[in-house]
Amino acid sequence: MESVADPKFAHATRSHSEAIAFVIMAGAFIIAPFLAYPVFLMKVLCFALFACAFNLLIGYVGLLSFGHALFFGWGAYLAAHLAKVGAISLPFWLGKWHWIVIPLPPLPPELAILGGMLFAALLGLIVGALAIRRQGIYFAMITLALAQMMYFFAIQAPFTHGEDGIQAVPRGRLFGFIDLADQTNMYVTVLVIFLGSFLLIYRIVNSPFGEVLKAIRENEPRAISLGYKTERYKLVAFVLSATFAGLAGATKALVFQLASLTDVYWTMSGEVILMTLVGGMGTLFGPVAGAFFVLTLENYLTTIGQWVFVVQGAIFVVCVLLFRRGIIGELAKLLRIKL
Amino acid sequence: MFEVFGISSQALFGQLLIGLINGSFYALLSLGLAVIFGMLNIINFTHGAQYMLGAFTAFFLLQYAGLGYWWAIIIAPLIVGVSGVILERLFLQWLYKLDHLYGLLLTFGLALIFEGTFRNFFGSSGLPYSVPPALQGGRNLGFMFLPNYRAWVVVFSLAVCLTTWFVIERTKLGSYLRAATENPTLVRAFGINVPRMITLTYGFGVALAALAGVMAAPIYNVSPQMGADLIIVVFAVVVIGGMGSIMGAIVTGFGLGIIEGLTKVFFPEASNTVIFIVMAIVLLIRPAGLFGRGT
Numbered sequence: 001m002e003s004v005a006d007p008k009f010a011h012a013t014r015s016h017s018e019a020i021a022f023v024i025m026a027g028a029f030i031i032a033p034f035l036a037y038p039v040f041l042m043k044v045l046c047f048a049l050f051a052c053a054f055n056l057l058i059g060y061v062g063l064l065s066f067g068h069a070l071f072f073g074w075g076a077y078l079a080a081h082l083a084k085v086g087a088i089s090l091p092f093w094l095g096k097w098h099w100i101v102i103p104l105p106p107l108p109p110e111l112a113i114l115g116g117m118l119f120a121a122l123l124g125l126i127v128g129a130l131a132i133r134r135q136g137i138y139f140a141m142i143t144l145a146l147a148q149m150m151y152f153f154a155i156q157a158p159f160t161h162g163e164d165g166i167q168a169v170p171r172g173r174l175f176g177f178i179d180l181a182d183q184t185n186m187y188v189t190v191l192v193i194f195l196g197s198f199l200l201i202y203r204i205v206n207s208p209f210g211e212v213l214k215a216i217r218e219n220e221p222r223a224i225s226l227g228y229k230t231e232r233y234k235l236v237a238f239v240l241s242a243t244f245a246g247l248a249g250a251t252k253a254l255v256f257q258l259a260s261l262t263d264v265y266w267t268m269s270g271e272v273i274l275m276t277l278v279g280g281m282g283t284l285f286g287p288v289a290g291a292f293f294v295l296t297l298e299n300y301l302t303t304i305g306q307w308v309f310v311v312q313g314a315i316f317v318v319c320v321l322l323f324r325r326g327i328i329g330e331l332a333k334l335l336r337i338k339l
Numbered sequence: 340m341f342e343v344f345g346i347s348s349q350a351l352f353g354q355l356l357i358g359l360i361n362g363s364f365y366a367l368l369s370l371g372l373a374v375i376f377g378m379l380n381i382i383n384f385t386h387g388a389q390y391m392l393g394a395f396t397a398f399f400l401l402q403y404a405g406l407g408y409w410w411a412i413i414i415a416p417l418i419v420g421v422s423g424v425i426l427e428r429l430f431l432q433w434l435y436k437l438d439h440l441y442g443l444l445l446t447f448g449l450a451l452i453f454e455g456t457f458r459n460f461f462g463s464s465g466l467p468y469s470v471p472p473a474l475q476g477g478r479n480l481g482f483m484f485l486p487n488y489r490a491w492v493v494v495f496s497l498a499v500c501l502t503t504w505f506v507i508e509r510t511k512l513g514s515y516l517r518a519a520t521e522n523p524t525l526v527r528a529f530g531i532n533v534p535r536m537i538t539l540t541y542g543f544g545v546a547l548a549a550l551a552g553v554m555a556a557p558i559y560n561v562s563p564q565m566g567a568d569l570i571i572v573v574f575a576v577v578v579i580g581g582m583g584s585i586m587g588a589i590v591t592g593f594g595l596g597i598i599e600g601l602t603k604v605f606f607p608e609a610s611n612t613v614i615f616i617v618m619a620i621v622l623l624i625r626p627a628g629l630f631g632r633g634t
Contacts, residue, residue, distance in 0.1 A: 064440045130619055133626035137382050137439045138578055142622065145575040148568070149615035156608060266571065270447060277444065309455030316448025320441050321433060 017337035018202075021285055029191055038187050039255070040299065044292050045194040046252040051275040051287030052201050053244030058273075059282030060205055061237045062217035063132075066140045067147025068245050068272050070127065071120040073264025074150065075246030079116030080166040080259035081159055082107045089159070109172045109180055113193075113250040120246020121239055123150070128238030132231055135220075144266060151264045165260030169253055186255060193251055197244055202284060204240065213237055245272075267309075274312055277319050280326025285339050289327050351604050352483035358600020359593065360489055360558065363496035364390075366592025367551040368573045370500055371544035373582040374507070377520040378540040381431060381442030387570030388453035389545045392419050393552025394561045395457065398468055408471035408557070415553045416546035423545030427538050435537075450567075457563035465560020492554050499550065500589045507585050516540065575618045581631025591629060 032041050050072055057063045081088075086104035091097050107115065131142040154160050161167075171180035180186045204210050215223045216230050223230050253259040262268060271294065279290025294312075301308050319326070325333060332339040368386055375383045383389075396418050397411035406414065426449065434442050470488045477486035507513040519526040519533050527533045552566070559565060580591030595614050603610040621629060 058440075062438075064443065066443075130622045133622050134578070137376075137443060140440070140443055141382065141574040141578050142618070144571055145578065145615050145618055148571045148575075149612045152611040155611075270451070273444065273447075306455050306459040309451045310459070313448040313451030313453075313455060316451065317430065317445055320445040320448065321430065324437075324441070 017335075017339060018284060021339055022198075022202075025285065025288065026195055029194075033184075033187055038183050040295070042187055042190045042255045043252070044295050045190050046248050046255060047272070047275060047295060048288040048291040049194050049197050049251070050245055050248035050272050051279065051291045052198060053241045053248060054272045055276045055281060055283075055287045056201055056204070056241045056244065057237060058276060059286075060210060060217060061213045061234060063234065063238070064140045064273075065131075065143040065238075065241070066266070066269050066273070067127065067143035067145075068241075069264050069266060069268035070143075070147035070150050071124055071242040071245035072249035072252075072268060072272070073154065073259070073261075074123055075116035075120040075249030076253035076259035076263045077116075077154065077160055077166065077249075078119040079112045079250030080169040080253040080257075082115045083109060083112035083172060083254065084166060084169050085159070106170070106172075108176065109174050109189075109254055112172075113247065113254065116250030116253070117243055117247045120249065121243040124239040124242020124246075125235075128235045128242070132234045132238065144269070147264070147269060148266060151261070151266070154261060154264045160259075160261075163261065165258055165262075166253075167258055169257040169259065171254050171257065180254065190251055190255060193247065197247060198288075201244065205284070209233070209236075270312070274316060274319075276326075278315060278326055280329030280332075280339075283326065283328040283332060283339050286326050286328035293327065346604055348482040349484065354600040354604045355597060356483070356485070356489055356493075356600070357603070358597045359493050360596070361599060362593035362596020363493055364551045364555060364569070364592075365573055365576045365596055366500050366589045367496050367547050368569070369576045369580065369588045369592050370503060370585065371547035372573065372577055373585060373588045374503075374547075375541055375544035376582050378516070378537050379427075379431065379442070380435065380439055381446065382439070382574075383541075383544065384443055384446035384570065385426070385449045385453065386446075386545075386548050386573070387566030387568075388450040389419055389423065389548040389566070390552040390555070390569065391457065391563060391566040392422070392453065393549025394468070394556040394565060395461075395552075396549065397553045397556050398466055398561045401468070408553075411556075412550065412553050416549040419549035419552075420542040420546030424538055424542040426545075427541040431541065432534075432538075450570075454563055454567055461563055463562065463564065465562035465565070468556040468561050470557040488557060492558070496551070496554065497593075499547070500592075503547070504585045504589065572614055575614050579614075579618050579621045579628060581628025583628075584630040587628075587630025 029041070029045065050068070053071075054065065054068050057065050082104070084106060086106040088102040088104060089099045090102070091099055127143060127146050130146065131139050134142060155162055159166075171186060173179050174185070174189060178185050178189070180189060205213075212223065212228055212233050215226075215228070216233060220230055249259075249263060252263070275290035275294045276287045277290070278293055279288065280286030294315075297311070298308060301311060323330070328339050368390060372383055372386055375381065375386075393415050396415035397408070400406040400411045400414060401408075430445060430449070431442065434445060474488040474491050477484055477489075479485075505513075507516060515526065515531055516536065519531070519536055523533045548566075555565065576591055576595055577588070579595065580587045582588070595617065598617065599610060599613055602613040606613075609616070625631075
């Protein structure tokens, strides 16, 4: 991985520039609903969180996961199912297929989101444990392949309703008294989830644990020789990333009241990579800027149908060839600060 | 006709044949990926799109130039191979010194561009491409009906794979290639034009994908996303086999095709996922892949 910020001047201005940028970002998202369509902004927030989760891996551990739609999509599916139906039926084999049913009522939104998140974490543990057995380019291919496998499961599993997806998911009442059907309440909830997760990711990245992750990114053999069990660090980072991605998906399912196959397909993994790449891999604010940029672009391009993919592809090519630092990375370099 | 485990021989061998055909495509595509990765250190995500381009080129040749299958099987890989050479000169050559990941991202972007463009002009439904007259019909082998074209696909791709293996492992040109994979700087010092070799290798790998596309055109329809999901399966094949060995790629490709075909007979629900499950098991037991060296 190409290191984005120059360490020479990074330390002196670190806390200041990042704190100021955070206040600007939070302020912008508080004012924004008065200027823009709130549902679009909630989409931006969900995808920004998704991209931040992805960036935790690519930016700070140097692992390219090409299957993050898996955690996003299945987080969305599980949250949508818990909020709408509740009861979980699991098949098991005993001579022939049986169903074990966990009778649950439709859950309130906070538990539905938590459920989606935990399921994504579990998937992250399984996928991560398999994928970290190989390095570099193989890692990307393994995550992509496993995500595709779970996409086929999503097509076949009855509870996902195949092509229809889980529709008309009730938003419900948060903690029993905040009615999320109200657009303002929903927006504030999504914003709180996003900002909370963002701060948590910031904390993770700047903790001693995060420093080890960066050491692994820069030189894994050396980190091993210093006595770090890098595989464990990588696995924990992977699970954390999957959990945040699941949280983003679960929140998205409640906002749009929909969980569908699009969320688990590889195009979604491609999209989150694009957002992070455009914004700046390994920068704190890059994924947010990238999500905003890509979604705004798509919003304007909805009328041109399949050309959206062509435009996305072109952005990939341009970014990789000419613009590897991304928007925020270039900005940070220009202003000589850390973002 | 007879029955095996309560399944008619026609169904069993029919699926086995389909498995072998899919296996041929897996083998051709993973072979191309392995050859390209060896020289360029890039995983060519555009491979699926180039397979699709091969099929479309065959379709165009028939539609607009009146050139049939036998012309297409020669011309289409050439055209797509040349387009690959152009791509390598325009884009890929700037990435060799960077992290491998950028190569994957760039070729992913190129795949989106190709597939998006074709979907825009041709929609999602497939276009028909008929089996060449010489290979129409089939023969009854007693236990199954064997369509001639399908037999041809299996035999021809096996021949192409083995020829490629022979050229790389047993000829002088191949030895240059293998040497340049190991240590390009040293090979250059001997006066061999390594950059040109890299470019031509990419063109060749891409031509293999296009060849698979031409062969696939009469079996599956010619459609813009025919390569998009296939390439992900091929990635799994590559993970299972490891990219270190040419023969490994061939054996793994055909083997997994057969496993997939058998799964369609005995446990059809898992036929889409069986290759990924095999991949997970291989990662648990032999993380380096069946034929892999190191990681």
